[in-house]
Amino acid sequence: MGTDGTGVDDGSSTLNAEIRRVLARVDGHAAHSGGTESASTEPSAGTPVLTGPGATPLDALVACFGLTSFERDLVLLTAAQELEPTAAARCAAACGDPERAYPTFSLALAALAEPHWSALTPVAPLRRWRIVELEDESRLTMTRLRLDERILHFLLTSPYLDARLHGQLRRTPVPDALSPSYDLAATRLAEGWTNGTDTPLVELTGGDARSRADLAAAAAARSGLGLYSMSAEDVPSDPAERDRLARLWQREAILLPAALLVEVAELDRDQRAATESFLAGAAVPVVVSSEDPLRSERSYAARVVVPRLDDEEQLGLWAGAFEETELGERELRSLVAQFQLPPHVVRSAAATVRRRLPHEEELDAAELAWRAGLDEARIGMDELGRRIEPQAGWDDLVLHERQTSVLREIVAHVRQRATVHQEWGFAATLRRGLGVTAMFAGGSGTGKTLAAEVMAKELGLDLFVIDLSQVVSKYIGETEKNLRRVFDAAERGGALLLFDEADALFGKRSEVKDSHDRYANLEVSYLLMRMEAYRGLAILTTNMKNALDTAFLRRIRFVVDFPFPAEHERAEIWRRVLPPQAPVKDIDAALLAQLTVAGGSIRNIALSGAFLAAEEGDPLQMRHMLAAARTEYLKLERSLTPAEVRGWV
Template sequence: MSGLRPGENGYLEARLGLLRERVRLLVEDRGSDDPTAADPFRGLYLAPDTAMRLAEGPPPAPGRDPDHDRAVHALNVHASNVGASNVREAIPYRLAEVFGLGELDVEILLIAAAPDVDRSFEPLYGYLNDDVSRRRATVGLALDLCGLPAGSASARARFAAASPLVAGGLIVVDEDDRPFLGRSLRVPDRVVEHLLGGDALDPGLLGAVTLEPPSAPSAETGEDGSAHLARLLKDGGATASGTSLVYLRESRPGVGAAVACRAFDVAGLPVLRADTERLEPALVPALVREARLRGAGIVAGPLQDGALVRAFATAAAAGPRPVWVLLSGAQPYDPAWSEAQPLVLEVAARAEAGAWRAELARLGADVTALGFDLAAATATYRFDAPQVRRAVRAALDHAALEDVPLTAAHLHRGARLQNATGLQKHARRIRPAVGWDDLVLPDEQRGRLGELVTRARHRDRVLGEWRLRSGGGRGRGVVAMFAGESGTGKTMSSEVVAAELGLDLYVVELSAVVDKFVGETEKNLERIFTEADRLDAVLLFDEADAVFGKRSEVKDSHDRYANLESAYLLQRLESFDGIAILTTNLRANIDDAFTRRLDLVVDFPFPEPRQRRALWEHALAPPVPCGDDIDLTRCAAEFELSGGAIRSAATTAAYLAAGAGRPVAMADVLAGARREYRKMGRLLPGTEF
């Protein structure tokens, strides 16, 4: 038998062998009654004798053959026995179970698929169709081969749009312009490949659908709802209301898909993940068919409108067992989208170290030999499974490029690559390049910064698992205020916090926020907060008193709208889920209502002489070349400069030395310090130098 190697698929070979016998009987029957059977041009034209024979009435079609039926029954019994141990051999039999096909449906499917499996069926079908150019089975030919009368309504219903074969996407009835019995039957290539034991994804779905590799579920628990969903998926069938659709409304993009994939992993089901921005409603039936062929569930998002909901509701409900479809999106579900209402669940973002650990182990990294705390290094990231995979791969690539063991810095670098760039339209991105060693602060302020890092890392546990979160729609954000004079280290401290958390720092540009038109400032701020919720980053509002100022008594329309702006910010800070830092030179200018909503307030004092000396030492540290005459102790005592001013003075001194072609001398340092005094309009200290 051409087209199949002996023994590759015993059940399919046996069924096609029985079909060939049916074809032979039908060919004999047609040849015995057709006077043009020996005509070499038969099928190319209609001879008068043939027309007269057709006018007198077609010959009766062969009825059901009891021997054929008994042979098919024996094959099915064998397939049911070997199905568990030899799934490939029993594929057509299992297909009937999954799609709810009767024995006649299976026969019709094999009749339609035969020319795609064995080319010798093509000329045979052309002969039986009385047209050598029509080498596929037609509705009439399929009924003849099945021994069914062409006028039987129940037999013709096998080819209706609502039939298991057509609704399940297993056969396509083409050529609608032809009479019903003359319409050709086509089996999609993906179904033929499945019959032959193939497992490749449907080519029509490439680009819009991916097959998610199975991943070990984390042992961590949380409020994401995946455990409840997994129990529902394991039970099979549908929800109590009869639907197999679930809509996961997510707090940030990707969260719903992550919860859905985790639930399928726990339930032990493979996942087909669809990008709804590329998935057209016309492709949904093929996607649902792919899920049935694989015994998989579907995860689709982000959902934008009801077109895909209606398509999934129709396709997923066809068949004896519904296909689970877990949809996700950020917007509320609209009941008008579909008559079939899904189960709607709210899901929140949460960090999960187990996913990072599992991905590192899957890629061959020795998780037990890591030189850092993996849970602490990844606690601030709220990534879904694909983002974790991409971040881990990038981290391992960077470590291999540097030929060093994997570090937390590599993971942070890989994670930062996963952030979208939408926030850069409204804020300036800073990739942290400083650490705790670069920070010169009193112990109390350093402790407060460490507390801020701790809050950011453990907010899911404290606010989520331990439920220390008040109501009113409050988010899980961490908001701090840094107050102090200019140059005391507020911005650098923000950068150090971001570096410790492995996040980028986004400095909000006030010029991109404040607008003279009423309501536009609030719109700009909403865009910033919405985009920040999508990222894992630290948001810095520098000179925050410009937008977080005190409310005043309403004396004119300007006061009224200024107060509306402050009221909006108060509400938005409470629902914020990210990490934000406000800096101000004048703490008294910040409204008390904002202060109450802050998690931490850190006051940055003006540096004392001991701290100023440490700042000078840090600013003029190697590789800056310095002369032996520099006296930093007297510089710190005589010049009362902030950290930022000391950095500027050191930079000026370095330029003077570089221009003279020598190391930095005491005279250069003095010149830089005096210039800082003149910039600030202050009197120079005594002439002791």
């Protein structure tokens, strides 16, 4: 590429010509005044220069920031200092001072056309938008003027994000395609910026952060904008720093052009106030993104909620993501019935399957897809409860046949949910209360958690144990908030939820005596409502079924009693708890069953006895079991009776 005397390529010929014109004005002033600066005593206000067809970056800069013709020429003068090697000497000649070989405001007032003093004020475009910077603000007219580097590169058609914003803002890519519901939501967002409102703020809530970012990026693209994102936590609390960030971004939004997504999570009071202040001054398109609507008196041009994809949209999403794998419609519908994953997560799961399929020949695509779905659904759940990898099977349960048959019936309700609800149409006729809910009632150690683990393994699901005593809060509204977090996270993969210690929340509360009873009723109602709407299986456990209100029990689909095991059942538990490879000597399950303890304590005693035997280097014997039983009974604050250990040693 050739150059045109300024060291830049032919694509900037218009800029070069304008620079030469401005420098000619400087040369003319030097010849006319003999090299003495003098300010115009009758400056004119100047007029903005508008863009038209084939506008250059200089035209865009003038139009976007409302520069007058004088301010436009001043920008060109400072650009000449960077691009034209002779500019310094020509400025020195015009100033009559070889030490001042640079542009000054005094020189601009004297040499350029239509000068006006207001161009130098802090609220005028040149300084407000940091287009031109003063080296020493205490010497307004005589100090060196510099063109901001970002503006210089913009004039040279080299766009980039201002380096001062790196680390705070990140570019958000536009998604390849959107489902119909997402497409409509993105259109509504874009309309919020283009409907002529004076408020360039739109609010986007629901879904996960990535889904909100995808919608915002699609909306920005439809408005001819890029999208950058930042966290509300990064908004400076210092007012001066916050104002600097706001001005820099608003300038970038105009130059790029682009919209900004501000992701708002849980903030303390000071950070929330800083964010509110930052948003209040927004004069360019901004998306306020959060999981829940923010409490604010601010008006929005549009409020959009990330839509929930229906089963057909989910089916199309899974089919598109897994089109390169051999998954039939039945297998895809099974995945849709189980998982409610955002589009980007489904695509991630499909990528995982494609990557693993050539290396795991023992598993087919359907099994890998199911496992990938579980892996993705676990994200966000591990911090809310205790995840148990299901290992136990039906043979590990020692229960009466009537309890086991109910458990198998519960499994059938979960497994055949898609067939009955969608294919047979029951979801359309019943509409509400379609979730599979159960209550396991019985004393500690009677097998409630083990039964849930068996069911989870049968269904191929994760088991998450949620301790309700940790979820319940004394602060009004916090319990519902904690429960919502659990269910919202679990909805992604339909995990089996086991709410342990339900007695912490349930009780005889049909009679409202004070505000705490009233709010406790609200908490219970919220829990049952979410359980009834949950796509997976939700189970409550209780040690005190009789203390529960019958009105609440009627809303539970299945109630399974776990009685204290009879002696022959305890003997069977003892037989199953001792591994076949363990070295034993004279261990008698019938004698061990004389201990009146439930399955949980039986497992503790067997394990402790094994450690005692291993420490001695002997096979496991009844004397080891006796020592372990004494320790377990001390924990239970009970004493061994002679009848329980008769015939042991």
